[in-house]
Amino acid sequence: MEIFDKIEDKEDQAIIRYLVSIVDMQNINSICDYGCGDGRILKKMEKKLPSRIRYTGIDFWSSEHSMYQMPKNEKSINFIDNESPQIEEFMENNQYDLVFSSFALHHFRLPIKELKRIERLVALEGYLILIDIHRDYTDVEKIAENVRQFHSQMMMGIRGDHHRIPYTKEETCDLFLALDMEITDQKVVDIELTETDIAEYKTSFLERYKKKEEDAIQDDVSKHRHSAFMDVFKSTRELTSTLINRYGATPDTLLMTTAKKKVKSTFDSCVNVKC
Numbered sequence: 512m513e514i515f516d517k518i519e520d521k522e523d524q525a526i527i528r529y530l531v532s533i534v535d536m537q538n539i540n541s542i543c544d545y546g547c548g549d550g551r552i553l554k555k556m557e558k559k560l561p562s563r564i565r566y567t568g569i570d571f572w573s574s575e576h577s578m579y580q581m582p583k584n585e586k587s588i589n590f591i592d593n594e595s596p597q598i599e600e601f602m603e604n605n606q607y608d609l610v611f612s613s614f615a616l617h618h619f620r621l622p623i624k625e626l627k628r629i630e631r632l633v634a635l636e637g638y639l640i641l642i643d644i645h646r647d648y649t650d651v652e653k654i655a656e657n658v659r660q661f662h663s664q665m666m667m668g669i670r671g672d673h674h675r676i677p678y679t680k681e682e683t684c685d686l687f688l689a690l691d692m693e694i695t696d697q698k699v700v701d702i703e704l705t706e707t708d709i710a711e712y713k714t715s716f717l718e719r720y721k722k723k724e725e726d727a728i729q730d731d732v733s734k735h736r737h738s739a740f741m742d743v744f745k746s747t748r749e750l751t752s753t754l755i756n757r758y759g760a761t762p763d764t765l766l767m768t769t770a771k772k773k774v775k776s777t778f779d780s781c782v783n784v785k786c
Contacts, residue, residue, distance in 0.1 A: 514711045515719065518762055521702040523552050526613055526642055527559065529767050533696055534609055534638055536560060543567045543607040545629050546615030550582040550590060557587055567607065569593055606634040613642040616686075617664070617677045623689045630690050633772045639692060644677040645699050645766035655758040662747045666727070669740065683768050692770035700765045709762065716760040717752070724748055 540563060544553050547568030557566055566588040572581035573594045582590050591601055610632045619625040633639050648657055664674040678686070680697060687694055704712070731741060 514708060514715050517708065518702065518704070518712065521704065522765065523555055525700050525702045525765060526552060526611075526767075527556055529642075529698070529700060530556075530609070530611060530640060531560075533640070533767075533769050539564060539608045541565045541567075541607040541609070541634075543569065543605075543610045543632055545569050545610060545612040545632065546618070547590070549579045550588065552613065553588050554585075557585075562587070565589075567591065567605070569598075602628065602631055605632065606637070607632055608634055608637045609640070610637065611640040611642065614644065616641055616643045616683070617675045618673060619675075620673050622675075622686055626686060626690060630692065630772065633692075635772060637772050638695075639690075639770050639772065641683065641768045643683070643766055645764040646677045646679055648679060653761075655754045656761055659751050659754045659760070662751050666744060666747060669743075670727070670731075677766075680766060680768075683766065687768070687770050690770065692772050694768060694770045696767075696769040698767050700767055702762065702765065704762055712762055713759045717755045720751070720755060 539560075542553070542556065542560075542564055544550075544567070547553060547570050550568045553566045553568050557564075564587070568582065568588065568590045569592075570579070570581075570590075571577055571593045572579060573592055581592055582588075584590055591598060595601075610629060612629065616622065629639065644660075646657065646660070647653065661676055664676050667674045680699070684694060684697070728744070731744065736744075
């Protein structure tokens, strides 16, 4: 197994462990993964959790920027395209005890609007769990990593594949203030790599970055990007390569934020967890 596949699997397992630890699965009969990609987390959950649970995956498979094809529906897993003509009716008529979304938050062009839309899927007393890349922009030890991340997201944004810089713990809590939900837990989770895994990751990361950038350059040329864009891209690529060469690269830790949906009185606090 290549190191990036291993990291992906470890991220999936960390997410599943968190979901199971934070929610009483005896009271969970339905689960929705909003932004499910290829559906692999739902498929892994389906093998581990009670057979009574029904699963739904939602994503934008018809989008030109999608990395995946829509998975085939299975006996206990239903997938629906977010651009399907039936999606709004589906959103109005289906709710789940647990809704989670992994690595999608920083893709939302209008995050409050998108989160309110997701909130509609959460049943009363149900849970919404957001999982994303953890970022702490006050940590001077991670300045090279944060600059590299900023450049990467900026260039994807310019290309039209919308990305924001991942939200901090405090910013994620702030987003939840727009929802009728109460944050009950927030954790930064390490995916528990071995020293060998980390060494292999550092060796392989630069090669992977260069390959991705070569593909992006070919795409930019084919689309006849403006020369000003190509100049910015070149300088960004050079600085990013320098940062990776000089400081290496570190696998991401995950930020997991859990909120519960309930009818709240005027005096209820919006956020119980200190961010």
